[in-house]
Amino acid sequence: MRNCPDLFEADEAQDLPPRSALYRLEPADAGTALHESLLSYLHRLAARHCLRVRDLMTEFVLPRTGICEVSCGHRFSTDYAKTINGFGKYAIEVSAALNALTGRDDLQRCTFIPWRDLLDPKGGGLLEHSMRWCPSCLAQNIDRSEPCVYPLLWSCRSVSHCPVHASALVNECLRCGRLQRVLSDSNAYGRCWACSGSLGARTGLWEESEPTPRQLFDADAVSKMIATGAVAPEFATIGRFSQNLQQLCELHGCKSGAEFARRLHMDFDTMRDWLARGMRPTLTSFLEVAFRLNLDPVHLLSEPPSTSPPSLRTGATPRTRKFHRLSREDMDRLMAEMAASLDVSDRYLDATDLAGKFGTSVAYIRYQCGDLYRAFAAHRTEVMADLSRKRLDALLHQTESVVRALVTQNTVPTRRGIYRALEAEGITMKDPRIRKKAFETAAAIRQTARPADLKTTSSAAQPLGTIG
Known part of the structure; x- marks a missing residue:
């Protein structure tokens, strides 16, 4: 026995990895365009530990962060959990907590944190509000009896099609039409939380339209951004973006940023914000300028512009803002109609309907009309309050009549x-004013009527008790 080597020698013990609280699960498709999102990783981790995903979040992950599960009436698991795929505060804290629990150091790549120094700090236009998926991809996982993986690409709002199958991403269950919860145990198995239907089902394959060149460009561009997440912090900065844009402006022979913006059919103020003020673009704007320059977004940032100017994207139509200006004649007719509505005491004119009639917006009417709009809004509030009072009085009168009608049937007016x-x-007792009127009327009748004149219609009749 003494000749047997010691299996626990000090040098071998030092090579063992440190113990972790949770399994050291590796993200699926790491380093590729279909890199797994942090939300999907959380679901797979919970399934491996045979835990509910919400229990894993509230009992293990959130206690290691400064995030409260319930704050100001909102629950993190239902209202804010979708933001952990982004690059904000929640994404940073949750990814760091999962790194500590699993003993990994690369879970930030499951989010857009590597691109946080380039994109708008508010995360505008980055993430989709609801979960989306490619039914063909989920169908493959279901056929293989594997946990379903949701790539980070699917959570990006700018991406509308799957780069693998070129099919549109969906966000509703085909069977019941319900949106999927962000944290749901059934997501890891490709099932709807409401009806347990398969999320890999699809109809209308032949009728589905082909993706446009812009949609293909966005899917390919975001795929490359996600695939280069490990080295993205080295070049994905607003300084590099502004510097390369300035060089491209000079290569195209533009004397100013305004001329360069005109060549790209973009807003002048937006281009000035990027070149001179150092403001970060949203992901949608960043993809827009890359599309118009006909350059790959990663190539636009990682490499300096070549000596020859790149050709601008042909057929790129400008994204114009819809203006709601009215002619002098239309404005006079609108103001006359608003003034005439002030003389009607029992009916009001809705501002949204008025704006739709003249093809403008409520904000434009409010800005142009000034005092007249304030009087118009005050009249609407007054008429609505008066109509509400009349409607309530009618309901109270009808409630009293119904309760008194019970007495004419020689019936004790019980709660039931x-x-x-x-x-x-057709009257509901959910309104406390209706309920109070009904109980007060019933109590008054019971006090004034003789007991012999009233009888109950059911042995299970519940006494009225305390009014309130």
């Missing part, structure tokens, strides 16, 4: 009887 009688007339 009152509820059924009002429900038959």
Whole structure:
């Protein structure tokens, strides 16, 4: 036995990796365009530990962060969990907590954190509001009996098609039409949380339209951005973006940023913000300028412009802002109609309907009309309040009539009887004012009527008790 080597020698023990609280699960498709998102990784990690994903989040992950599960009436698991795929505060804290729990150091690549020094700090236009997926990709995972993986690419709002199958991403269950919850145990198995239907089902394959060149460009561009996430912090900065844009402006022979913006059919102020003020672009704007320059976004940042100017994208139409200006004649007619509505005491004119009639917006009417719009809005509020009072008075009068009608039937006005009688007339007792009126009327009747004159219709009749 003494000749046997010691399996626990000090030099061998030092080579063992440190113990982690959770499995050291590797992100799926790491380093590729289909790199797994942090939300998907959280679901797969919970499935490996046989835990509910919400329990894993609230019991293990959130205690290691400064995030509260319930704050100001909002729950993180239902209202804010979708933001952990971005690059904000929640994404940084949750990814760091998962790194500590799993013993990994690369889970930030499951988010857009590597691109946070380039993009708008508010994350405008970055993430889709609801979960999206490619049914063909999920169908492959389901056929192989594997946990379904949701790439980071699918959570990006600028991406509308899957780069693998060139099919449109969907966000509703085909069977019940429900949006999918961000944290749901059924997501890891490609099932709908509401009806348990397969999320890999698809109809209308032959009728589906082909993606446009712009949609293909966005999917390919974001795929390359995600694939280069490890080295992105080296060049994905607003300084590099501004510097390369300035050099491209000079290569195209533009004397100013305004001329360069005109050549690209872009807004002048936006281009000045990027070149002179150092403001970060949103992902949508960044992809837009890369598309018009006919350059790959990663190539636009990682390499200096070549000596020959790149050809601008042909057929790139400018994204114009819709203006709501009205002619002098239309403005006079609109103001006359608003002034005439002020003389009607029992009816009001809705501002949205008025704006739609003249082809403008409520904001434009509010800005142009000034005092007249304020009087118009005050009249609308007054008429609505008056109509609401009249409607309530009518309901209260009808409630009293219904309760008194029970007495004419020689019936004790019990709670259950009152509820059924009002429900038959289409009146709900959820309104506390209706409920108070019904109970006050019933109590007054019971106090004034003789006990022999009233009888209950059911042995299970519930006494009225305390009014309130």
